[in-house]
Amino acid sequence: MKTYAADIIPKIERFSQKLDNITMLVNHHWVVLDEASQTKTVYIFRNNGQLLISVNGRVQKARWEYLGNNAILIDLHDESYLFRHGFFDKNVLALKVDSANEYAVLINESRYRADLNSIAAVLDFLSLTYGEDVVPKLQQPHNHHLPITYYITLVKESYSLRMGAYREYKVRLSGGAVFTIYKKKSNGKFFFYHNREMVQFSNKSSCIEYIERVAG
Structure with a gap:
């Protein structure tokens, strides 16, 4: 094997x-x-x-x-x-x-x-x-490099004409704010809707760093 x-x-x-x-x-x-x-x-x-x-x-x-x-x-x-x-x-x-x-x-x-x-x-x-990374430590780019902590949960798998097949996750930051992010199955990239625009990221860490920076 x-x-x-x-x-x-x-x-x-x-x-x-x-x-x-x-x-x-x-x-x-x-x-x-x-x-x-x-x-x-x-x-x-x-x-x-x-x-x-x-x-x-x-x-x-x-x-x-x-x-x-x-x-x-x-x-x-x-x-x-x-x-x-x-x-x-x-x-x-x-x-x-x-x-x-x-x-x-x-x-x-x-x-x-x-x-x-x-x-x-x-x-x-x-x-x-x-939960291998239930509480990961990432570098926060705007606040003296304090660690960002979050919890992430898989909510569902679904399909839409805009995204195709995707997974939906709930992310809760350590401060209590909750957001929804998405992962497109075809290319593994993550998405987050901000001001009604879909913002795309190459990986989960970049997506959550962005959320902390602009919406946290």
Whole structure:
């Protein structure tokens, strides 16, 4: 499986399910995230220890075993792979390669079809859902470089003729002011409406800095 470095995983581990929650793991279709490959690989963990691996519809059989202590052993052909707990919820399964700071990232197929189809999308989803940057420290450009603190919450995903597919977030600044910002799915850019004009930003930090400067 392709593996990735993902610094956010240890920071949100407290929100994770444990790997011994077998009911969340088995009989779901977990898509292995591999952006460099054009193939679609699906892992299906079964109660009897059988692991079905579907590559573009062609299935091979392997074995898996939960070893306790949040570790999983996968036997494939003549090789065995040991993975440890990284992060686990109903959408994302991140398995840490033993003795390495890298993760194999698998997505529940129901979410993979929707929007979790790249490592960037997964990291963004985890950050916004579990608050890796719930209280980030940014440099305020107009007030003696005091830190800007805020809370951000995903409200909904929707579509409009003007923006196309987008996500809507509520942002609450530390002073109590609440604003709505948007993220366009096609290019990942953020938007904020100010004086009835849509102002576009390349990233979330720039958007919130602007809000603090002109509207906070």
